[in-house]
Amino acid sequence: MTRKKSPKSVDPADKDKIRRVPMREFSRSLPMSLLRAREAVMRHFRPSLRDHGLTEQQWRILRALASVDTIEVTELARVAFLLGPSLSRILRDLEARHLIERRVAKADLRRGMVSISARGLKLIEAVAPTSEAIYAAMTRRYGAHKLADLQDMLAALENSLSELRVEGNSQANRG
Amino acid sequence: MTRKKSPKSVDPADKDKIRRVPMREFSRSLPMSLLRAREAVMRHFRPSLRDHGLTEQQWRILRALASVDTIEVTELARVAFLLGPSLSRILRDLEARHLIERRVAKADLRRGMVSISARGLKLIEAVAPTSEAIYAAMTRRYGAHKLADLQDMLAALENSLSELRVEGNSQANRG
């Protein structure tokens, strides 16, 4: 049910001040659209992950680790799209649960090397079928072709915005 | 059977033995695409908001309030797409900063009525120009028509997935 907030002629004589600042319709803003869409998707995955004692981010990390042998922490953060502090906390937890293994690079003692453990792989194998089934259902429901198009448009958006300079005090010109 | 990884050293031959659990390519998953796209967008807004002492969620709330006279807390949560607990905390903070005003409904003492204050409106008027300029730049860069298409596809995705049943042992049914 769409709420009608279309500004007709709200009388300023009301004791409350006028509330119309010239801005886009709130619900149509791009960040909101993306947020709602993502939540609509994740809502279906979270229960399954939760049944296996995993959060969404922990699952992202395990999945990223499952596709490589070992990986540096910084690179893992990039792939799993997590900030350093979040990743540090999660890795500490996953290590305590023996789902991953860590060591330091011989050549550079600053770098931490991470890999998934046998136990972690087992967990992935337990979660993957349900996860894939959900994804397949979504694809059927939305349409495989349309989904591919959407992914392309999202990638294009990312690429497009990466060349816009960020506002603030940064003077770096790029593009 | 999956080979257990040795924490001592990695043979060059092992680098080829990438652990393969049958799953989609990680970076192409829909949740990741949506997350990255949203972050690519928000990255441009956050500095401006931060300059005005606002977080993204606080800004969402103020914007939602600016389009109505007063609104119930639950309805505000729906419009601003925030969970109850988050909203409670943020409203407490915004009220302490005198950016909003609260009272209870006479007819139902459980319901809280929220409205933006003059100070809140002033803040919005200070932020809106920059925010709109950023949005306009994004629209030019990506293409207005393409952006509208994207929004439509995101709305369609939402709508599509809302009709899928949620899985999991723990019944997370939500009519």
Add this chain to the structure above:
DNA sequence: GAAATCTGGTTAACATGTTAAGTGATGCCG
């Protein structure tokens, strides 16, 4: 080759996401 600097990673501090439990007000049913 020691000081300055940089880099990879962690900790800290605060705000929000997420689920569960708590609280007071309302409505229903007997």
Add this chain to the structure above:
DNA sequence: CGGCATCACTTAACATGTTAACCAGATTTC
């Protein structure tokens, strides 16, 4: 009228997002 499920939040507890500060190891500089 009174018990009780429900409702509209609010608190609590834990995990993550976000920025800043920190620290040890590595690199550069003089």
